[in-house]
Amino acid sequence: MIEFEQLIHLVAFYEHQTLSEAAKHLHISQPVLTRSMQKLEEVMGVTLFQRTKNRISFNETGFMAVEYAKRIINDTTDMKKQLQLFDRTLHTFSIGSCAPAPNIHLSQRASQTYPEKTIQSEIKDMDVLIQGLKDKTYTIIIMPYDIDDENIESVPFMEEQLYFSLPFDHPYANKSSLSLKEMDGQKMLLMSNIGFWNQMHQRTMPHTKFLIQQDRSVFYDLIELSTLPSFTSDFMMNLEGKPNNRKIIPIVDEEAHATFYCWYLKENENNLKSFLYHLV
Structure with a gap:
């Protein structure tokens, strides 16, 4: 019976051209590799190599054996990957999101719907999310726009509106609304890992110096103690409450509003x- 390890040895010999280099790559001794090739020939009942006093090389049958071996190795590797992905779908619900708020929202829904599963979620760039959905890294992904694709379906499930969070003594604290352009050029506190919102802020407020915070607890401490403006949203205020020492002002720009799918x-x-069913 052919052993899978023998096929790996055969392909390694083909790729590295000499037994010594192949053995080095495989972290085995050359005599072990030589015996493996001899045993493979015995099991197959054919000669795979041309042998001279100081050299061993593939004959035509050997080259054909290499092609079959590559195919079997690739099929086996793919089978292992697909089985692992399938097994993960049975026990894990994986969410990839473009922003924090919808990620929190859908993670809660998933936990309620699948209490027996492990819920995994992360925020990534949108191109990474799309590829992750296609290769089944993610069960679902959250995007800020709809899609028309023969293989992908999309459902709108929530909206989020951004606001400026200003100290009461800020020059614009008496305004009923503000644009991103009006606030551009100031220093502002900003949380890291906020997905596509980060790119939006950088694009629409190019002259603003963002003081990015990695730790959410530090971020909230700075909001309470500093006079620096920041952002919040209707979702986050419903979840965590409205800050007591801040004036919350709506942002009028379309870019400050998102519909998530x-x-x-x-x-x-x-x-x-x-x-x-519980999503819509």
């Missing part, structure tokens, strides 16, 4: 029925 592969729709 849950994307999923159409082939998984039946498995997601319970989740989608």
Whole structure:
């Protein structure tokens, strides 16, 4: 019976051209590799190599054996990957999000719908999310726009509106609304890892110096103690409460409002029925 390890040895010999280099790559001795090739020939009942006094090389049958071996190795590797992905879908619900608020929202929904599963979530760039959905790294992804794709379905599930959070003595604290342009050029506190909102702030407020905070508790301490403006949203205020020492002012720009969509592969729709039912 052919052993999988023998096929790996065969391909390594082909790729590295000499037994010594192949053995070094495989972290085995050259005699062990030589015996492995001899045993493979015995099991197959054919000669795979041309042998001279100081050299061993592939014959035509050997080259064909290499092609089959590569195919078997690739198929086996793919089988392992697909089985691991399938097993993970049975026990894990993985969410990839473009922003924090919808990530919190859908993680809570997923926990309620699938109490027996481990809920995993992370915030990534949108191109990473799309690729992750396609290769099934994520069960669902959260995006700030709809999609028309034969393999992907999308469902709108929440909106988020950004606000400026200003100290009461800020020059604009008496305004009923503000634009991003009006606030551009100031120093502002900003949380890290806020997904696509980060790119929006950088694009629409190019002259602003953002003091980015990694730790959320430090971020809230600075909001309470400093006079620096910051951002908040309707979702975060509902979740965590409105800061007592701040004036909350709506941002009028369209960029400050987002509609979030849950994307999923159409082939998984039946498995997601319970989740989608509670989503809309």
